[in-house]
Amino acid sequence: MLKQLLISVGLMVLSFSLKAQQAPTTPSTGAMEKLVKLYPNPAVSYIVFELKNSGRKDISLQVYNGILGKKMIDTKLTLERITLSLNDFTRGVYVYHLVENSGKIIESGKFQVTK
Numbered sequence: 753m754l755k756q757l758l759i760s761v762g763l764m765v766l767s768f769s770l771k772a773q774q775a776p777t778t779p780s781t782g783a784m785e786k787l788v789k790l791y792p793n794p795a796v797s798y799i800v801f802e803l804k805n806s807g808r809k810d811i812s813l814q815v816y817n818g819i820l821g822k823k824m825i826d827t828k829l830t831l832e833r834i835t836l837s838l839n840d841f842t843r844g845v846y847v848y849h850l851v852e853n854s855g856k857i858i859e860s861g862k863f864q865v866t867k
Contacts, residue, residue, distance in 0.1 A: 811828075843866060
């Protein structure tokens, strides 16, 4: 009797853990399309940021060193496309933020520099 109880409890635990590991079947409704496309990634000497919504003029691009958190670039996006030179960047991962004038971060991402 005890053996059957232990087996049934084990099967229930296994069943719950398998259901917890399954991917959700419905897509996320909160997913938004990215505003910026960047390439090449990983980058060596330059990286291009292309803003998909060209009507917005109130956005700044901020780039931070991913490890140290040092701000490397803070510039207004006035064009649909900006090419950044990576001469002052060392090898590593960098984080970018698209920031509205109000200070709200509307998109974040990362890229890698390989020199």
